[in-house]
Amino acid sequence: MPARVAWPAPPPRPAPGARRRRSVRRPASGSPRAEPPLHESCLPAGSPAIATDLATLARIRHLLGDHEAAVPLAERALRIDEAAYGPDDPYVSFDLIALASVHLDLDDHATAVPLISRALRIREASYAPDHLYIGYALLLKARAVHASNDPAAAHLARRGALILNARLGSTHPKTEDAFALVDSLRKRDSCPGPAEAGARSASGPGRHGDARRPGAE
Structure with a gap:
C-alpha cells in the first residue's frame, strides 16, 4: 500500500454554552479501566x-x-x-x-x-479550491480507491499533492509524502505525465481560502 498522509485535527467545534469543569473520577485500584466521562449526564x-x-x-x-x-x-x-x-x-x-x-x-x-x-x-x-482540507480529502480518497484498482487514484492524489505544495511548500514533509503517493500510483498504473518537480515549481504559493468558521486552519 502507498504511504499514508497524516491528517490534521478538525477545528474546534462551536461551544453549546458555557461549560463548567468536571472532575474526572479515577477507577479504584484493580478495577477495569473506565472511559473518560461524557457530557451525556448533564x-x-x-x-x-x-x-x-x-x-x-x-x-x-x-x-x-x-x-x-x-x-x-x-x-x-x-x-x-x-x-x-x-x-x-x-x-x-x-x-x-x-x-x-x-x-x-x-x-x-x-x-x-x-x-x-x-x-x-x-x-x-x-472552502476555496486550494484549501488544505480539500487536498487532504483528495489524498485520502486516492488511497481508498487505489485499493480497488481504480485508475482515478493517481489523478486524485496529484490534485491533492498540488494543493499541499501550493499551501505548505514543496519541502514540507506532508507535500513530499503526497508526491511520493502520486509517484507510487503512477508507477503501478504506468501513467505517463510531466515531472512532478516542474509541476511543483510552477504551482506558486496559492490563494489562502477563509474557513467558514473561526478557528479553522
Whole structure:
C-alpha cells in the first residue's frame, strides 16, 4: 500500500454554552479501566459537546487499533453533528473523514469511499479550491480507491499533492509524502505525465481560502 498522509485535527467545534469543569473520577485500584466521562449526564442528547466526546473516544480507539469499537462511536458523533449543524456543514465532513478512516483500517473500502466522497463534496462547496482540507480529502480518497484498482487514484492524489505544495511548500514533509503517493500510483498504473518537480515549481504559493468558521486552519 502507498504511504499514508497524516491528517490534521478538525477545528474546534462551536461551544453549546458555557461549560463548567468536571472532575474526572479515577477507577479504584484493580478495577477495569473506565472511559473518560461524557457530557451525556448533564447535556441534552443532541448536544454537539457529546459529539466531540464521542469523536475523541473514537479516535482513541482507532489509534489503539480497536477499530470495531471505534465505528459506533464515530457513527454517533456523525449523527449528532448532522442533526445539530445540517448534513452539508463542514464540521460534518470531519466526522465523515474520521469514520471513513476507521473503515479503511478495517479494509472496508466499499464503505469508506462514499463517506470520503461526501466529505469532499462538502468541502469543495465550503472552502476555496486550494484549501488544505480539500487536498487532504483528495489524498485520502486516492488511497481508498487505489485499493480497488481504480485508475482515478493517481489523478486524485496529484490534485491533492498540488494543493499541499501550493499551501505548505514543496519541502514540507506532508507535500513530499503526497508526491511520493502520486509517484507510487503512477508507477503501478504506468501513467505517463510531466515531472512532478516542474509541476511543483510552477504551482506558486496559492490563494489562502477563509474557513467558514473561526478557528479553522
